[in-house]
Amino acid sequence: MNDGTTTAPAAVAHGRGGLPGATAAEWTKLWTVRSTWVCLAATAVLLIAYTVIVGVSARSSPQGAAGGAPPTAPLENIGTGVMFMGQFAVLALATMTIATEYATGSIRSTLQWVPVRHRMLLAKGLVLFPVLYAAGLVLTPVALGSAIASLGDIADPVSLGATVRQALAVGGYLGAVGVIIIGIGAAVRSVAGTLTVGFLVLLVLPMTLQSISVEFIAKAADYLPGPAGMALMGVSENDTYSAPVAVALLAFWALAANAAGYWVLRTRDA
Template sequence: MSTATITVHHTSTSGGLRGAVASEWTKLWSVRSTWLNMVGAVLLTGLLGLQLGFSAAFERDNPAPDRLPAPPAEVGAMAVGALMIVQVVIAAFAMVPVTSEYATGSIRSTVQWTPVRRNVVLGKAVVLAPVLFLYGALLGLVAAVGAGLAAGRWADWTASALVTELLQIGVYAMLAGLFTAGIAFLIRNTAGTLTAAFLLLMVVPLMLGQSSISALQWLAALLPGGAGEAFLGGSSDLLSPAAALGVLVVWAVGGLALGLRVLERRDA
């Protein structure tokens, strides 16, 4: 009597960076905070767009006696104005995949399932990058449509300008979000990360930019928020849009690199 031996070869394709990306994608869309953030951001952006559109129409219908009539308002430019306010909500979206794991303790399971910690950071970045780009472009479109409808006959719907500005908004949302995700690994809690993002993206650049001291103006321009304003605005006394984009890339890559270093050196 002979015995048959069957050898089963099992090849796993779910490990490494590919598995980390698949895991992060599932985690991102399986929690309520992701959807609540998006719904809230769409509503807020739409309301801001309406406000900016009504304001633009009012200013053009009631010009000051000593000023020439203003040209129609570009809907893309109004979308940029709305995004500069809503960007904190986008930063919150980007940090939650990191800070929520530290808050619940699930980060320990994450690093056990993905022992190469570099893949943890890269997995989150690979998932967040396209999502943030589309998220920013979507919010820009919502703001542009709301502003254009509210501005009525004073709205400039030039398609080429609108598409360009939506693409720029998407790029800025992606880079600012990746920077926020990176520093989330450093700070490790929601309140602290959101505060740091709020300061670096909005408050500090705005404060320093009002100074008459050249060094402080340069510092404001080189912060993420200042560089984002120059990139989206298309003009700056200190940074060209291309230079501003380079600064944003440095902040995004630097934030992720710092987050990776902290994750590798500290216990989860």
């Protein structure tokens, strides 16, 4: 990301100090680098590729991999595509929003112009969340089209209401992932570290804990961000809780991650 040395003064010069000025600077930084466009495009490509692969596989093997029903529900295919492919391009985008500033040293300029630490984190979240939410709203119908086309006549019927609900769920989960990674990035302070921790938290840790035979450990994994996203998008294997609970869990993890990032900012500074 760029260092904010031009965007933050510009915001101040136009009388936009405080949180509005910090948000304006983050908005400018987000859209003036190619990596933002690349990551959003990669999210679309990965999600569409997943739905096509699953659809073609279901048509060529109608009995399923283990003798069960093939995955013929387009909206569910979108949800699993977000979990296993699409979200990692979002992970990369969120990582570059915060951790790249530590890698380049531009975090010093950012904190010079936005010295209130929680304001800086809040501004990044206020910019990234709606962008990713909108991306989810746009990508869901696009991926739905590819899913239906690849499934052909074996595709389950899809209603408008279900499509809207899935679009809202996908957008909400992608936005939550972005905000969670901002907090992790502020705490870890490196690109590689943020990517690694994010990947572990979102996918590896839940899958590992769910494979453990100790019941309470496997149940605890259901409350991590990844499984909460699966519950929100209706692709969870266990109906442990409802979509509103999933939203509350994602909000909790977003707050917890940013609280950790803020604590590191206050104790170690830039």
